[in-house]
Each structure stands twice: as C-alpha cells, then as structure tokens.
Amino acid sequence: MMSRILTYRELLLAAIIIVLIAVFAYRAPGFASPESLANIFNDTAILIILALGQMAVILTRSIDLSVAANLSFTGMAVAMMNAAYPGIPLPVLILCALAIGAALGAINGFMVWKIGIPAIVATLGTLTVYRGMAFVLSGGAWVNQTQMTPIFLDAPRTSVLGLPVLGWTAILVIALIAVTFTRTVFGRTLYAAGGNPTAALYAGINVGRTRFFAFMLSGALAGLCGYLWVSRYAVAYVDIAAGFELDTVAACVIGGISTLGGIGSVGGAVLGALFLGVIKNALPVINISPFWQMAISGLVIIIAVLFNARQERRKGRLILRDAAKQRPSLVNAQAGGAAA
Amino acid sequence: MSMLTLEKQPIRHIPDKLSTPMGRFFGSWEALLAAVAIAIFIANSFASPHFLDPWNLSDATYNFTEKAMIAFAMTLLIISGEIDLSVAAIIALASTAMGAAAQAGFQAPALVGIGLGVGLLCGAFNGFLVARIGLPSIVVTIGTMSLFRGIAQIVLGDRAYGGYPTSFAWFGQGYMSDFSWWPALPGFEVVTVEMVAFVIFALIFGILLHWTAFGRWVYAIGNNAFAAQFSGIPVQRTKFALFLLTGVMSGVAAICLTSRLGSTRHTIAAGWELEVVTMAVLGGVSILGGSGTIPGVVLAAIVMGLVTFGLGLLNVPGIVMSIFIGLLLILVIALPIVVRRIRSKAAA
Numbered sequence: 001m002m003s004r005i006l007t008y009r010e011l012l013l014a015a016i017i018i019v020l021i022a023v024f025a026y027r028a029p030g031f032a033s034p035e036s037l038a039n040i041f042n043d044t045a046i047l048i049i050l051a052l053g054q055m056a057v058i059l060t061r062s063i064d065l066s067v068a069a070n071l072s073f074t075g076m077a078v079a080m081m082n083a084a085y086p087g088i089p090l091p092v093l094i095l096c097a098l099a100i101g102a103a104l105g106a107i108n109g110f111m112v113w114k115i116g117i118p119a120i121v122a123t124l125g126t127l128t129v130y131r132g133m134a135f136v137l138s139g140g141a142w143v144n145q146t147q148m149t150p151i152f153l154d155a156p157r158t159s160v161l162g163l164p165v166l167g168w169t170a171i172l173v174i175a176l177i178a179v180t181f182t183r184t185v186f187g188r189t190l191y192a193a194g195g196n197p198t199a200a201l202y203a204g205i206n207v208g209r210t211r212f213f214a215f216m217l218s219g220a221l222a223g224l225c226g227y228l229w230v231s232r233y234a235v236a237y238v239d240i241a242a243g244f245e246l247d248t249v250a251a252c253v254i255g256g257i258s259t260l261g262g263i264g265s266v267g268g269a270v271l272g273a274l275f276l277g278v279i280k281n282a283l284p285v286i287n288i289s290p291f292w293q294m295a296i297s298g299l300v301i302i303i304a305v306l307f308n309a310r311q312e313r314r315k316g317r318l319i320l321r322d323a324a325k326q327r328p329s330l331v332n333a334q335a336g337g338a339a340a
Numbered sequence: 341m342s343m344l345t346l347e348k349q350p351i352r353h354i355p356d357k358l359s360t361p362m363g364r365f366f367g368s369w370e371a372l373l374a375a376v377a378i379a380i381f382i383a384n385s386f387a388s389p390h391f392l393d394p395w396n397l398s399d400a401t402y403n404f405t406e407k408a409m410i411a412f413a414m415t416l417l418i419i420s421g422e423i424d425l426s427v428a429a430i431i432a433l434a435s436t437a438m439g440a441a442a443q444a445g446f447q448a449p450a451l452v453g454i455g456l457g458v459g460l461l462c463g464a465f466n467g468f469l470v471a472r473i474g475l476p477s478i479v480v481t482i483g484t485m486s487l488f489r490g491i492a493q494i495v496l497g498d499r500a501y502g503g504y505p506t507s508f509a510w511f512g513q514g515y516m517s518d519f520s521w522w523p524a525l526p527g528f529e530v531v532t533v534e535m536v537a538f539v540i541f542a543l544i545f546g547i548l549l550h551w552t553a554f555g556r557w558v559y560a561i562g563n564n565a566f567a568a569q570f571s572g573i574p575v576q577r578t579k580f581a582l583f584l585l586t587g588v589m590s591g592v593a594a595i596c597l598t599s600r601l602g603s604t605r606h607t608i609a610a611g612w613e614l615e616v617v618t619m620a621v622l623g624g625v626s627i628l629g630g631s632g633t634i635p636g637v638v639l640a641a642i643v644m645g646l647v648t649f650g651l652g653l654l655n656v657p658g659i660v661m662s663i664f665i666g667l668l669l670i671l672v673i674a675l676p677i678v679v680r681r682i683r684s685k686a687a688a
Contacts (some may be wrong), residue, residue, distance in 0.1 A: 063478070115674045119424075120478060121627050124614055125670040132663030140657070237660065246482055259479050291497050291606075295490025301483030305475050 003095035007099045009256045009311070013271045024282040031285055038163050041331060044277030046225045046232070048270055050244070053179045053218035058252050060194045060211045061261030066108060067222040068244035069130035074100045074226030076134045076143070079236035083147040090151055096264035097227040098220045101243055105219015109212035119211075127245065134240045143236040156231050166228055173221065178266040190214060195262025207284035250297055251276055254304040256311075275300070369624035369676075373639035381501025386651035391653060398530035402600065404619075404645030405534040406593040407560060407612060408637070411619040412545035413589040415637050417582045418620055419549075421562045421629030422477040422623055424466060424583065427590045428612035429488035432604075434458040434594035436492040439604040440502025448507040455595040456588055462488055463587015464580075471580040485613065493606040501604040534596055538641075541589070546634040560581070562629030611662075618669040627673065644668075 025032035050067050078097045081088060104126070111122040145153065156166040181187035192200040193210040200207055223330040230236040255272025257264030276297060283290055384391045391397075410427050417424055434455045441454050466484055470477045514533040516522045522531075549555040557578050560568040569575045584591070598604055623640035625632030651661050 111670065111674065116677050117670065117673050118627050121617075121621065121673055122670060124617065125666040128614060128662040128666035129670075132659050132666065135657070135659045136663070140659075151581075189376075246486060248487075249479070249482060253479060253483075259476055289494070289497065291493045292490070294486055294493050298483050298485070298487030298490050301486060302469065302480065304481050305471065305483060307476050309473065 010265065010267050010271055012271040013255065013268070013275065017271065017275055020275075020278055020282070024278075024285060028285045031282065034162070038167065040277055040281045041170070042164050042167040042283060045166045045223070046228055047244075047247055047277060048230075048253060048273040049168045049173050049221050049225050050248040051175060051255070051269045051273045052266065053221035054245075054248040055252050055255075055257050055264060056177075056181075056190055057119070057218045058194075058249075058257050058259060059190045059261060059264060060207070060214045061197070061257075062112060062214065063123065063249065064105075064108060064215060064218045065123040065245045065249075066104070066126040066130055067218060067248055068241040069127045069134070070101055070104045070219055070222040071229060071241050071244070072238060073104065073130045073134040073137070074223040075230035075240060076138050076226075076236045078227050079143040080138065081150060082149055082152045083143050086149045090155055093152070094217070094224070094227055097223040101226060102135045102216050102220035103222015103252040105216045105222065106212070107181055108219065109215030111264070112215065113208035113212040120265065121337065131238060131242075138236075138238065140238065143230070145234040148231075148234070153231050153234055156228055161217075163329075166232060169224075173224075174266065174270055179197055181266055184211075186213065191262050193261075203212070247276060247297065248273075250301045250304075253301055253308065256304075256308060256310060272304075341662060363443070370633065370636050370639055373623070373636060373643060377639060380643060380650060384646060384653070388653040389652060391650070394527060394530045394657035398532060398535075400645055401535050401538070402642040403533065403648045405532075405538040406596045406600075407616050407619060407644075408516040408538055408641035409541050409592050409596070410589050410612075410616045411517040411623070411637050411641060412541055412634060413582070413586040414616050415620045415625050415632055415634060416545070416555075416558050417586050417625065418617075418627060419562045419627050419629055419632050420558045420579055420582055421565060422470060422579060423481065423617070423627075424477065424584065424586045425613045425617075426462065426466060426485040426488055427586060428591075428609045429492075430459055430462040430587055430590035431594040431597060431609040431612065432606060433462060434591045435487040435598045435604040435608050436495050436501065436592070436606070438598055440495065442504045442508070447505055447543045447576070448510070450461075451504070451508055452511075455598070456591040459589070459591020459594065461587070462582060462590070463584040466587065467580040467583030468625055471576040489606065492608075493516045496606045496613055503663070504599065504600060504602055508599050509602065512596045512598070533663040534600075537592075537596070541592075542634060542638050548671045549634050554578070554581075559630060562626075569651060579617055614669075615644070615665060618665055621669060622672045643667070 001139055021032055021037075030036055050071070054064055054067060069125070074097050077100055078093050081096065082093060108119075108123055108126055111117045111126075112119050156164060156169065158165050160168055169263075181190065189200075189205050189210050192203065193207045197207045200210075229240060235238070251273035252264070252269050253259065253272070254275055255264065255268030257269055257272075279300075280293055281294060283293055414424060414427065437458045438451045438455050441451055446454070462484070463544075466481055469475050469480045469484075497558070510518075511533060514529045515529065516533060516536055517524070517529045522528065549558065557568065557573045560571065560573055561575050561578060565575055593609075598607060601608070619640050620632070620637055621627055622644065623632065623637030625637065647664060648661055651664065
C-alpha cells in the first residue's frame with residue numbers, strides 16, 4: 001500500500017517534470033535537446049547530492065539547515081589548500097572535503113544526539129557559525145580562478161559520454177545512497193528511527209546515534225559539494241550558496257519526504273531536485289526574470305506540503321483516534337529509556 | 341513543530357517546601373540574564389571610552405528595538421508550540437509595498453496602514469496554512485519565507501525604493517524630545533521613538549501573556565494541545581491569532597526599519613528570522629513550547645543589543661558577530677539541558 005502511494009507519487013512528479021519540459025520546449029525548441037537536458041542535470045547535480053544528505057536527516061525527524069554554510073566553509077578550505085599548496089593531489093583534497101564536511105556534520109549530530117538540542121535550533125546556530133568561520137578562515141578574501149590549479153578546476157567539467165564528471169558524480173551518489181537506504185542496516189535504521197522512534201528503541205535501535213550518522217552523512221555530502229561548487233564556478237568566497245539549504249529542504253518536500261520522518265524515497269528526492277532544476281533553467285529560456293525563481297520555489301514548497309499533508313492524513317486517521325491512548329505509553333517508554 | 345515532538349520531557353521533581361518569591365527570582369533565568377547584561381555593560385564601558393556616551397547608547401538601542409518587537413510576538417507563538425521563520429521576509433514585502441506606495445505619492449499615515457496591512461495579510465496566510473489546514477509551521481514558514489521575499493524580489497529586482505516622505509522618518513529616526521510635553525530632564529533628550537514603542541509593546545505583550553486568559557491559553561496549548569482542546573480552548577483560533585500578531589508586529593518592525601534606513605532593497609532585514617528566534621530562546625522561551633516569559637525576552641534583547649554594540653565599538657565585522665550570536669543560541673539552549681542532567685545525576 002505504502003509503496004504503491006510512493007510509486008504513484010514519483011510517477012506523478014516525473015510526469016509533471018516531463019510536461020514542464022514539453023511546455024518549455026514548445027516555447028523554445030532547443031530546450032528538450034539531449035545536450036540541453038544533460039546540461040540541466042549537470043546544473044542540478046549539486047542540489048541532488050545535497051538533497052540526498054538532507055533526506056537522510058529528515059528521515060530521522062530532524063532537519064539540517066547548515067548544509068549550505070558547511071558547503072561554503074569546506075569549499076573555501078579546499079580552495080585555499082589548493083591555492084597555497086598546488087602540489088596536493090586532487091583525490092587527497094576531495095578526501096579532505098569529505099572529512100571536513102563530515103566533521104562539521106558530526107558537530108551538529110553530537111549536539112542533537114548527546115546534548116539533546118532540537119535539530120532546527122542546533123543547525124540554525126551552526127548555519128551562522130560555519131559561514132562566519134569561512135569568513136574568519138579567508139579574512140573575507142576571494143580565491144580566484146587564477147589561484148587554483150587547472151586539474152582542481154577541470155576535473156568536474158571533463159565530459160564523459162556527453163555528461164560532465166559533475167553529473168556522473170551525482171549519478172554515483174544517487175546509486176550509492178539508493179543502495180545504502182534500501183539494502184543496508186543503516187538505511188533501514190534511518191527509516192525505523194524516524195517512522196516510530198519508540199518502536200525503534202524497543203527494536204534495539206539507538207535513535208540518537210542514527211541521527212548522529214545521518215547528520216554526518218549530510219555533512220560529508222555537503223563537504224563534497226563544497227569542492228564541486230568551488231571548482232564548477234571557479235571562485236570561492238564567503239557567500240557562495242547562500243540560502244541553498246532551503247532549496248535542499250524544498251527538493252525533499254517536493255519529492256515527498258515527510259517532515260514527520262520515516263517516509264520518502266531516493267527517487268522522490270532526486271525528482272524533487274530535478275523539478276527545481278528544470279524550473280530554474282527554464283525561466284531565462286521563456287523570458288521570465290530570474291528574480292521570479294525565489295517566489296516560485298516558495299509557492300512550490302507550500303503546494304508540495306499541502307499535497308504531502310493530504311496523502312499523510314488519509315492513512316493517519318486511524319492512528320489519530322488512538323492518539324490519546326498512545327500518549328501515556330509513549331511517555332512511559334521515554335522515561336524508561338531515560339532511566340535505562 | 342513536527343520535528344521537535346520526540347524530545348524527552350524532563351522529569352518534574354516536587355520540592356519539599358516552596359521557595360520564597362525572592363529566592364525564586366535569584367534562581368531564575370531572568371536574574372541570570374540581568375547579571376549577564378550588567379557584566380557586558382561594565383565590560384563594554386572598559387573596552388571602549390565611547391561606550392558610555394548617552395547618544396551612543398541611544399543609537400545602540402536600534403540594534404535590538406525592531407527585532408525585539410517581533411520577538412515579543414514570536415515568544416507567544418513559540419510558547420504555543422509553533423514557529424514563524426518568515427518574519428524577515430514579511431518585513432521585506434511590507435517594506436516593498438510601502439516603498440511602492442511612497443513612489444505613488446502616498447503620505448506617512450497611508451504608508452503605516454499599508455505596512456501593517458501587508459503584515460496582517462502575510463500573518464493570516466501563515467495562520468491559515470498552519471491553524472486551518474494543519475500543516476507543520478516550520479516547513480510552511482520556510483515556504484512563505486521564500487514566497488514573501490520572492491515577491492519583493494520580483495517587484496524590486498536589483499533596484500531600490502527611496503524617497504520616503506519626510507514625515508515618515510519620524511518612526512525610525514525621531515526623538516521623543518520633539519514633543520513639547522516630553523520632560524526636559526537630563527538624559528531624557530536621547531530617548532528615541534522606537535525605544536518608547538519597544539517599552540509600550542513590551543508592556544502590552546507582557547500583560548497579554550501573563551495577565552489575560554488568552555495568555556494562559558497560549559501556555560496550555562504549548563504544554564498539551566490535546567488537553568487544551570478538550571478543556572474548551574479554541575486551539576486553532578488561538579494559533580491563527582498568534583500568526584496574525586506575529587505578522588502585524590513584523591509590519592510594525594518594517595515601518596520602523598524602513599523609516600530608519602530610508603530605502604528598501606529586496607535584501608532588507610536578511611537573516612533577521614534567526615536573530616528573532618535567538619532572542620526569544622535566549623530569553624528563556626522553550627523551543628519545544630509551553631514555557632517562557634516576556635521580561636526574559638526583554639532582557640535577552642538588551643543583552644544581544646549590548647553584545648553587538650560592544651563588538652561594533654571594537655571594530656568586529658558583522659559576520660564575526662553572527663558567529664557569537666550563533667554560539668550564544670546554541671549555548672543558551674545547551675546549558676540548561678546540561679545543568680539539569682548534572683543535577684538529576686547528583687540527585688540520583
């Protein structure tokens with residue numbers, strides 16, 4: 001039943017994206033050409049990767065608002081390393097980006113897991129702290145194209161079979177995440193911890209630790225995107241990707257990842273990101289000012305939340321009726337958990 | 341607040357004897373904040389010789405008065421278990437509407453009406469989606485934050501509105517000594533219009549939250565919305581009213597800020613939602629709902645104003661200040677949790 005709703009939802013979203021592309025292609029014939037579509041996918045690659053990290057966190061009933069700030073700090077850090085020590089091989093730098101990002105994510109995760117700060121507050125705080133640290137690290141200076149090594153800049157742009165490596169990276173991440181979420185213990189734990197934390201606790205799942213690793217995953221992917229972003233746009237400065245955390249949440253919400261936790265699929269998150277990517281790339285093509293983009297994505301988020309709520313309510317009715325009866329048991333379980 | 345529902349409730353201990361009102365005050369969050377405010381005040385006056393200048397201090401109040409006005413309404417909203425992240429975007433939209441009206445030749449009273457009206461409409465939209473349709477407020481207001489500021493961006497693009505009528509400047513730049521009835525005592529000449537507005541709104545919200553039935557409803561809803569519903573409290577209507585209030589107060593802040601800056605760009609008040617939430621939480625409002633006080637938020641506003649002003653006197657750049665604000669937010673939430681845990685361990 002659940003999987004049928006989800007497939008239905010993803011098919012619907014995919015159909016909407018195809019209709020959108022068809023409409024835009026009608027206005028501007030080149031829009032649906034393979035090169036143009038590859039370009040849109042490539043342009044959306046970073047959003048897709050970030051949205052998958054965000055999805056892991058949202059599945060566990062949390063939210064990570066610090067991804068864009070993490071991206072900015074990590075991007076600045078690797079760009080400065082590359083500028084200062086051009087001899088460091090690229091794989092080492094990418095590992096560094098993953099490690100720095102994961103460390104920043106781990107800080108979020110630690111606060112949520114061990115101190116018990118609500119995720120939204122913890123990451124709202126680290127959002128400003130990480131971006132401020134990017135400023136402190138760079139002193140407000142930019143790292144320009146001329147300071148970075150050619151291989152650092154060219155790696156994500158190298159075209160393989162018509163798609164740049166950046167796009168292939170996104171495909172690789174999608175595949176890895178899809179396998180992780182559906183075929184590994186950690187992936188199923190994410191769903192269990194978010195779907196019903198009390199039941200998960202009784203099943204021997206450490207909900208807090210699961211959240212910690214979700215934040216770390218989100219951080220590591222944000223770190224990777226830090227490198228990809230800086231290399232793609234050939235410049236690193238403090239304000240890169242400002243406000244991008246909202247786009248990642250939007251992609252998840254549009255893709256049907258429930259903010260109540262435990263519901264959502266990798267395909268949904270990817271399609272949600274692609275939906276935003278298609279709109280972003282289509283606006284200039286159909287002569288609408290890019291200034292419209294923010295309002296449109298806001299409207300799309302609201303519509304998507306409305307849509308999600310309708311679907312969740314349909315199956316939620318029976319549970320709600322017993323909510324009053326369930327509450328005491330939940331409290332007991334938590335008190336028991338705290339004592340143990 | 342769907343993402344926050346799982347957090348563990350603290351186990352309530354019933355003390356053997358009730359503490360005295362005096363003892364309660366000294367053990368309270370407000371007393372701690374007051375001590376911090378005094379400490380920062382003293383530290384600032386040592387750090388810079390210009391700090392104690394009355395006009396300087398008067399200017400420093402602009403650091404918090406506008407944000408605090410929103411924080412008062414946000415306090416009630418957070419206590420009721422909801423949140424509004426779109427407040428800064430409402431400022432941007434209201435300011436844009438006022439700018440457009442000023443261009444069309446409207447005078448100050450009409451501009452004020454438009455600012456309040458836009459705030460009210462935005463609040464009603466948020467309230468409708470959360471209270472009426474029942475959507476989670478965090479996600480809804482992230483959406484409307486993008487929508488409201490996006491509309492401002494569509495209207496303004498990369499341009500700016502200016503040319504506000506001179507009478508409009510009174511709200512953000514005026515001094516109370518402009519009135520003949522204002523006492524000409526030493527020190528009173530530096531009191532700004534915004535300061536008086538801050539005090540009046542603090543009193544209004546303090547009375548509303550602590551001395552009216554409506555205020556008790558807000559606490560009841562935040563502590564247990566189910567029980568509140570069964571006790572006959574109109575839960576959804578109260579929440580709707582709180583979103584309206586937050587919208588209107590964002591409109592008030594928009595009027596003050598626009599009047600003070602004299603121009604509107606689509607980036608106006610960027611990031612304020614974070615500072616407003618920080619202010620409320622620093623003031624002792626539980627982010628999970630159910631507890632918090634207006635005096636606490638007033639003190640928190642003053643503490644934040646003093647910190648940013650002091651750092652500004654020391655030539656610390658704005659983005660580094662935001663690190664302090666972010667750390668402050670995390671610390672004030674983490675500290676009570678850690679202290680409580682240590683205490684309960686010591687008790688056990």
